[in-house]
Every structure is written in C-alpha cells, then in structure tokens.
Amino acid sequence: MTRTASEALSPADAIRVAVSTVIFTLRRLPGSDAFQVVLPLVRRTRDPHEGQWALPGGWLDATEGLAAAASRTLGETTGLSPSYLEQLYAFGAVDRSPTRVVSIVYWALLRADEITDSTVENVSWFDAASLPSLAFDHNEIVEYALWRLRNKVGYSRIAHGLLADEFTLADLREVYEAILGRRLDPANFRRQVENSGTLIPTDRFRTGSHRPARLYRYNQDVELADRGPLDARD
Amino acid sequence: MTRTASEALSPADAIRVAVSTVIFTLRRLPGSDAFQVVLPLVRRTRDPHEGQWALPGGWLDATEGLAAAASRTLGETTGLSPSYLEQLYAFGAVDRSPTRVVSIVYWALLRADEITDSTVENVSWFDAASLPSLAFDHNEIVEYALWRLRNKVGYSRIAHGLLADEFTLADLREVYEAILGRRLDPANFRRQVENSGTLIPTDRFRTGSHRPARLYRYNQDVELADRGPLDARD
C-alpha cells in the first residue's frame, strides 16, 4: 500500500464497488415434466445499457459487508432472499463498464417454496440455458456461476438448497438431472444419497401416482457445501 | 444500481479497493531433508499496523485489471513474478481495516528456480505453518489460501507449478507431501501421476545417490488447474 487515502479518492482514480447476485432456482416446464434452471434478471432503467437485462445488484454501502450488500440489493431489486449465498468472483476488467466498476458477484440458490411470485416491477425470470444478450459482462458471469453450480453439485449436497422441506428421492434426482443436464439411474442415485447421511427419512409418503414415495428431510447437521475456513465471511 | 455516481463518490461513502497476493513456494529445511511451504511477507512502514508483517499488495489502479494489479504490486514489493496466479477471494468486512477497504486477494505459486533471493528491503520469508500475528485479517487470508492449495492439489496438477523444468518423481512426490502434510506411497504415486498424462519422461537421469532417477517434464498441453469458463480474466 503505497499511495495515501486522499490520492486514492481523487476523481481521476474513481473506482466504485458494486455487488451483484446470480440466483438460481428451478421451474417445471408447463408442457414437459422436466425441470429448468431459471434466474431473475432486472431491466435497466438508465444508462449504460438502458433497457437491457442485468443481474440484480447495486452499489456497496460503506457501512455493510459484502454478503450483506448482496442480500440487501437482491431484496431491493427482486424481493427475494436466498436459502444459500456464496461469493462467486470479483470482476474488475477495466473495460467492463464505461466507468471503472469492480463487481463482487455472489451466487445463490432459492428453494422451490421460497419463490415469492410477487411480480416485481422490471423483474423477469429467464431460462439459464437460453439467455438474451445481457448488460455489461453479465453473460459471462452467469456462465461461470452455472459452471460452479454444476461443479459443486458433484461433490456437495448443494442441490438440496433448491427443494422445499420434504421431498421424494425422485424430486431430488430431478434437481440433479436438471443441473447436470443428463439422466441419472434412479437405483444408483438412491443408494448414493442414502449412504451420504444427508437425508432423514420421514414416515410420510407422497401419494397420487402409482406406488407412494417416501418423503425425506435434510439432515441439518450436514452443511450444504464445504467452504473451508470461511464461514459467513466477507 | 440505484444511486448515482456522484453519491457513490462522496467522502462519507469512501470505499477503496486494494489487491494482495498470497504467494507460496517450497524451501528445503537446512537440517532436515523435508520441504516446507513458505511465503513472503512485507513489514509495514506506516499505520495502520506499522511494524507488523502483511501480505504484499497495494491499491488498485483505475487503469489496470485486477490480476494485473496483483502482479504489479507483488513485483513492486517483493520483486517476484509467479508461475501461477489465481483469484482467491474478495475480503470486505466493514471492520477489517480502520478505513473501509475491499481487498481482492490473489494466490500464486513460485517455481523453485524462480526464487530471486535478491534480499528486498522489508521482505522476509515465513513458514506457512507457523506465522506470527499479521496485520489486518491477513492470518485468516493465508489460512484460506493454504486450504485452497491443499484442496486443489487433490484434483489438479497445480503442484507442478512449484518445481523447475525437469524433476524426478521423488521431487514431485515431496512437493505433494509438503503441501498435504503426510507421506505418500512412492509406488502408488508413480502410477497415479504416470497415468494422468501430465508428465513427459525425458532421456536424462539424475544421478548421485543410489539408483539414478528418470527426469520428467511438464506436458504443456495440460492445464495446471481447471478454472472453468474463466481464463486470465479479472
């Protein structure tokens, strides 16, 4: 740290810090029975990129931490509060915005029962697999968030963050299939997840079609994902 | 993004962006034959935390990207330029510094042949396993960097970034042992790394003690680590 604070604050040096969130949830296609990964985007009402869709976010406030800012700006723009929130990456290329902005991007998951479909102004949900051209470098950011999601699904129980309290193994398997983009063997999936110790069987069953399926809960003792020495840190 | 640029620039909101780097290399203990993970720290010459050791770093310049800033500040403070550089995490807790600073932290590896032991002023090397109390939250940051290093060693060929061009399998194994903190079976280690396709055997051998050991090179076609859709991005 070589320069003084006053130098760093001069307008020529102006670097602003923004916070954005890529927040995923699943939606059943009306026609099909398959799940789709969807995320909310906000239509920009001012330049730059006025009229284009962008990730929900806002400026970092001097009195709040990074994760707090992500939660706050997400709530202000979309009305949502996620079940899982993790830092994704800091984007700071010089030309990613007309003015110099460093964006700390978080990614989040929303449980199916948390989707408040209160149609907020200028917010719309998009299929993550077929996005339009977004503002700034937000297309790249979403691509990276999807990569992290698919990756993390392989070695953690992160997918549970997308389902409500009680669910069948078929529900959970469909979540994995939607994220990974391929079919999984129901028999093998059952054994894997049963042996992982992350699920607690209930006495309840879901009836309605064919043989009833047992409902499961999360084992709250098991973390959704291992973030190492970092807890809810900024 | 709800507030205007002028609001975000008011002094009360002042948030500055710093860049720091945790850079690891290995050193052989003089007495023992084992490797040790070491990193350079810089003694602070001004408040806050004057006199304490801190990670090399500096302020982000408005005209450079994040990774470029990490390389530049690392070179300015220590004279080193790493063989591998990757973003670690953005730290932005409100109370991590007397003034509001968001630090984008990178982590890096240095090859054994890259250690320029030009004794730079106020720079000293420390055993990563037994650090003194560092400035700011830098102890936590190093802990997290070590966790990432150990983690990444398990699923990528990142450890190769710590060795010179040609090396024996025993050299490489010792790197893994130093990072993971446990002994590995030489026979099994050999097969694993041979089957990974990341090494190219040379016709040269290292002689001097007992049976000569074949020297290997990196296969440059294989990336050290998979960073997903992100390349050398900010």
Next chain:
DNA sequence: ACAAAAGTGTTGTACGTACACCCATGA
C-alpha cells in the same frame, strides 16, 4: 556385499455403473 532409492507386480476394498428384478399403487 550391502544399503537405499528406483521401479514393478499383486491383492483387497470401495465405489460407481449397468441392469435384472420385485413391490405397491392408480386406473
């Protein structure tokens, strides 16, 4: 010749995959 590191072979266990098969329910 002997010690010690380089390098090879063999075996057991764990785990993922493929797939045959039985079970329970709605229609």
Next chain:
DNA sequence: TCATGGGTGTACGTACAACACTTTTGT
C-alpha cells in the same frame, strides 16, 4: 390386470491403498 414409478439385488469395471518384490546404483 396392467402400466408405472418405487425400491432391492447383483455383477462388473475402475481406482486407490497396502505391501511384497526386483533392479540399479554408490560406498
């Protein structure tokens, strides 16, 4: 009773850990 998804059993292949064994050098 039949179709369908729920749930169990089993066999195969790969990957890894453990460890016995052979090879090649310096002393």
